[in-house]
Amino acid sequence: MIHLNSWDLVWAALLVLGLAATSRRMGLGLTRSILVSAARTLVQLGLIGLVLKSLFAVQNPFWVALVALGMLGAASHEVWARQKRPFVGLWGLGIGAGAMFISSFTVTFFALVVILQNDPWWEPQYAIPMVGMLLGNTMNGVSLGINHVTFAAFKEKGQIEARLLLGQTAAQAIGGVKREAVRVGLTPIINTMAAAGLVSLPGMMTGQILAGGDPLEAAKYQVLIIFMIAAGSGFGILASVHFTGQRLFDERDRLRPDRLKPARFG
Amino acid sequence: MDKPLLAVVGLQFLDYQPFSLELYPGEIVGLEGASGAGKSLFLRSLADLDPHRGQVFLEDRGMESFAPWAWRKKVAYLPAESSWWLDLVAEHFTDLDPATLEALGLTPGLAKSPVTALSTGERQRFAFARILQNQPQVFLLDEPTAALDPDNVKRFEGLLAELLAQSGAAVLMTSHDASQLDRLAKRRYKVAHKSLSLR
Numbered sequence: 001m002i003h004l005n006s007w008d009l010v011w012a013a014l015l016v017l018g019l020a021a022t023s024r025r026m027g028l029g030l031t032r033s034i035l036v037s038a039a040r041t042l043v044q045l046g047l048i049g050l051v052l053k054s055l056f057a058v059q060n061p062f063w064v065a066l067v068a069l070g071m072l073g074a075a076s077h078e079v080w081a082r083q084k085r086p087f088v089g090l091w092g093l094g095i096g097a098g099a100m101f102i103s104s105f106t107v108t109f110f111a112l113v114v115i116l117q118n119d120p121w122w123e124p125q126y127a128i129p130m131v132g133m134l135l136g137n138t139m140n141g142v143s144l145g146i147n148h149v150t151f152a153a154f155k156e157k158g159q160i161e162a163r164l165l166l167g168q169t170a171a172q173a174i175g176g177v178k179r180e181a182v183r184v185g186l187t188p189i190i191n192t193m194a195a196a197g198l199v200s201l202p203g204m205m206t207g208q209i210l211a212g213g214d215p216l217e218a219a220k221y222q223v224l225i226i227f228m229i230a231a232g233s234g235f236g237i238l239a240s241v242h243f244t245g246q247r248l249f250d251e252r253d254r255l256r257p258d259r260l261k262p263a264r265f266g
Numbered sequence: 267m268d269k270p271l272l273a274v275v276g277l278q279f280l281d282y283q284p285f286s287l288e289l290y291p292g293e294i295v296g297l298e299g300a301s302g303a304g305k306s307l308f309l310r311s312l313a314d315l316d317p318h319r320g321q322v323f324l325e326d327r328g329m330e331s332f333a334p335w336a337w338r339k340k341v342a343y344l345p346a347e348s349s350w351w352l353d354l355v356a357e358h359f360t361d362l363d364p365a366t367l368e369a370l371g372l373t374p375g376l377a378k379s380p381v382t383a384l385s386t387g388e389r390q391r392f393a394f395a396r397i398l399q400n401q402p403q404v405f406l407l408d409e410p411t412a413a414l415d416p417d418n419v420k421r422f423e424g425l426l427a428e429l430l431a432q433s434g435a436a437v438l439m440t441s442h443d444a445s446q447l448d449r450l451a452k453r454r455y456k457v458a459h460k461s462l463s464l465r
Binding site: 166167169176256 | 313316334338340345349369397399400
C-alpha cells in the first residue's frame with residue numbers, strides 16, 4: 001500500500017486551486033464556494049478521521065451509539081433542509097429522523113449480527129462506516145420521497161379533496177401520490193444497482209483498492225453495501241412516505257396543508 | 267312540521283360567529299353573500315372538509331358518529347370548480363346512468379372523452395352526476411349553474427326538483443343569480459360580516 005504524505009495532498013489541492021483561479025477568470029461567481037467547500041472537505045474529513053481513530057481506540061459501545069445518533073441528527077437536518085414545504089414543528093425533522101432510524105439502524109444491525117457476525121457486534125470499525133454509508137444514501141431517497149408527497153398535496157389539493165368528497169378515505173385519496181413518491185425516491189438506487197461497475201467503480205470499492213485491498217474482496221464488500229443501501233433506502237422511503245401521508249390528514253380524514261410551512265427557495 | 271333532515275347548531279370555523287340553520291326534507295335553501303364572505307367555507311365545514319367547532323346532525327345523528335367518508339357520501343358538497351384526477355371522465359364513475367346524463371344534457375359518448383376536452387359547464391354537470399352516484403341525502407351546491415347556458419340551467423333545475431320530490435333530499439345552494447334563488451329557494455340565508463342570518 002502506498003502511504004499518502006502531506007505533500008501528496010498539496011498536489012491535489014493545487015488542482016482545486018487551479019479550478020478556483022479559472023472560475024475567477026471566467027467570472028463564474030463560484031470561486032468563493034469552491035474554496036470554502038474544499039476547505040470544509042479538508043477540515044471535516046480530518047476531524048472525522050481523528051474522531052474515528054479515538055473511537056476505534058476506546059472500543060466503548062456508548063460512544064459508538066452517540067456518534068451514530070449524531071450522524072442521524074445531521075442526516076435528519078439535511079433531509080429537512082431539502083424540503084420545499086417541511087411540516088411545521090417537530091414533525092418537520094421527526095418524520096425523516098424516524099424513518100431513517102428505523103431503516104438504516106435496523107439494516108446495519110442485521111448486517112453486523114447476521115451477516116458479518118462480528119464480535120462484539122457494535123465494533124466501531126465496522127458499525128460506524130456502515131451506518132454512515134446507509135444514512136448518507138437513505139437520506140437522498142427519503143428527502144425525495146417526502147418532498148414529492150408534500151409538494152403534490154399542495155399542488156393537487158383540489159383533486160385530493162374531490163376524492164374525499166366522493167367518499168374515499170384519506171388513504172385512498174393520497175394512495176396514487178404515495179406510490180409515485182416511492183417510485184421517485186427509489187429510482188436513483190435502482191439505477192445505481194443496474195450501472196454498478198459498468199460506468200465507474202463505486203467510491204467504497206475504489207477506496208479499498210487504492211488502500212491496497214484485494215479487488216475481489218472489495219467487490220464482495222461493495223455488493224453487500226449496495227444491497228444494504230437498497231434495502232435501507234427502500235424501507236426508509238416507504239416509512240417516510242407513509243408517515244408523511246398520515247400527517248397530511250387529521251383524524252376526520254381532512255387534508256391539512258396548513259400543517260406545512262410556506263414554500264421556500266422560490 | 268317534519269323533523270329537520272340536517273340541523274346545524276352553532277357551527278364555528280376560523281373567526282366566524284356561530285352558524286345555525288335547519289334543512290327540511292325536499293326543500294331548497296339559498297345561501298347568498300358577497301364573494302369571499304365565507305359561503306364556501308361554511309359548505310366545506312358542513313362536508314367536514316375543514317376543522318370546525320359546534321355540531322351538525324343528519325336526522326338526529328351527529329357528524330362525529332359517522333365515519334368521515336360515510337358523512338361525505340350522505341352530505342355531498344359540490345365545489346364551484348370541479349376537479350378530476352384521471353384522464354377520462356368515465357373513469358371517475360362506477361355507475362354511469364344514461365338517464366341521469368340525458369337529464370343533464372350529457373351523453374355517455376361525451377363521458378368517454380378526456381377531461382381536458384370538455385367545457386367548464388360540461389365538467390360541472392358531470393361533477394354533479396358524479397356525486398349523484400352516492401345518492402346523498404343533503405346536497406351542498408356551490409354555484410352549480412355558474413358555467414351553464416340558459417337551456418342547461420333549466421334542465422339542471424328540473425332534474426333537481428324531480429330528485430328532491432323522489433328522494434326527500436334537501437339542498438343548500440349558493441348562486442350569484444338572485445332570480446334563480448327566487449325561483450328555487452323557499453328560504454334564504456345570507457353570510458355577511460362573518461355571521462349567518464335569515465333573509
